[in-house]
Amino acid sequence: SPGWGGSGGREAIKVSFRIMGSFSSCLQTLENERALVLTVVHVAPVDKENTGAISTGYAVGDKVVLAALQTVRGLEPLTWRYKERVRKEWPATYKFQVSRRSWASSAVSGGRTQRCLVQIASSPDQRTQENCQIDVADASDVATYAHRFNVHQRQASDDRVPSVTVCVPVVCQVTESDLPAIIPTGTHCTVAACPLMDRDTIVTKFVTDGCDDYQEVPQAFFHYAAFSSGGKEFACDLQGLVDDNSDNVILLDPVMLRASMPLAEIVSGAVLPTKSQPKGKSFKGPSQHCFNELHPHCGDMCRSFDPQRRTATNRLGMCGIPTCGL
Numbered sequence: 001s002p003g004w005g006g007s008g009g010r011e012a013i014k015v016s017f018r019i020m021g022s023f024s025s026c027l028q029t030l031e032n033e034r035a036l037v038l039t040v041v042h043v044a045p046v047d048k049e050n051t052g053a054i055s056t057g058y059a060v061g062d063k064v065v066l067a068a069l070q071t072v073r074g075l076e077p078l079t080w081r082y083k084e085r086v087r088k089e090w091p092a093t094y095k096f097q098v099s100r101r102s103w104a105s106s107a108v109s110g111g112r113t114q115r116c117l118v119q120i121a122s123s124p125d126q127r128t129q130e131n132c133q134i135d136v137a138d139a140s141d142v143a144t145y146a147h148r149f150n151v152h153q154r155q156a157s158d159d160r161v162p163s164v165t166v167c168v169p170v171v172c173q174v175t176e177s178d179l180p181a182i183i184p185t186g187t188h189c190t191v192a193a194c195p196l197m198d199r200d201t202i203v204t205k206f207v208t209d210g211c212d213d214y215q216e217v218p219q220a221f222f223h224y225a226a227f228s229s230g231g232k233e234f235a236c237d238l239q240g241l242v243d244d245n246s247d248n249v250i251l252l253d254p255v256m257l258r259a260s261m262p263l264a265e266i267v268s269g270a271v272l273p274t275k276s277q278p279k280g281k282s283f284k285g286p287s288q289h290c291f292n293e294l295h296p297h298c299g300d301m302c303r304s305f306d307p308q309r310r311t312a313t314n315r316l317g318m319c320g321i322p323t324c325g326l
Contacts, residue, residue: 037176038064044140052146069103074202115197120189132171145225156304162247167192207238210293220301
């Protein structure tokens with residue numbers, strides 16, 4: 001079975017694999033002229049008015065060539081969700097329990113090149129289209145909340161305020177691979193456009209476990225999503241980049257923590273290995289405890305929509321009526 005290694009910069013990755021019943025190791029670089037050829041098999045519905053989404057612009061059936069897969073040390077925070085200590089605190093679902101590997105890449109399709117984030121499940125058994133579609137659905141849902149948040153902030157302030165956007169991926173299937181020992185044909189992965197992605201990219205954790213450095217924009221967005229859903233959905237593990245020129249927040253691979261998990265998520269969680277099943281988890285779903293842990297205090301942006309911080313104590317929706325959820 002493939003092993004993963006390597007660290008820092010744009011480096012070769014050490015790959016361990018079985019040959020003739022024995023384990024051997026080799027160094028295999030992922031920076032080839034053409035690492036992978038992909039076919040897009042699933043995209044989220046496109047809403048051109050959505051100010052919270054960064055889209056690839058791809059459609060089902062499009063061919064995408066990844067010119068290289070670059071191992072960037074700054075992407076390592078994307079894996080922190082899967083550390084054993086952290087996994088025990090969250091539900092036994094695909095998004096919280098199945099680790100994935102991330103690379104920066106240049107994607108070429110239709111004569112257009114764009115920087116992107118490529119993510120593939122570490123376990124070959126988990127590299128399914130169904131799992132990847134969960135990634136797309138979560139990012140798309142968070143982007144919808146981001147759009148509403150952006151509109152609200154523009155209406156609530158006379159000054160320009162930073163926006164929140166989400167890199168919404170597409171699901172692709174590998175049709176040609178120059179890296180068959182690592183990523184064979186048939187593998188499903190996600191590709192998300194990220195204009196700021198380069199070798200110096202450093203992912204920041206904004207809202208993860210309550211121990212993050214407080215940054216008002218992502219913290220206010222977390223509060224807004226919980227508030228506007230009536231406490232039924234939390235946009236969790238908010239992580240990504242801040243545009244130095246505009247202070248806009250760009251989110252990568254967020255997770256939706258829902259009061260009722262979709263069937264696909266429940267099934268994904270049910271098939272996890274026993275050692276991956278969290279015990280005594282703290283955050284089974286959206287709750288007052290979870291809200292207060294992840295969002296310990298409010299800033300001025302929060303007060304523009306929930307001045308009394310009622311989300312922390314009531315299921316209060318946008319209409320102002322408890323338990324409504326609108």
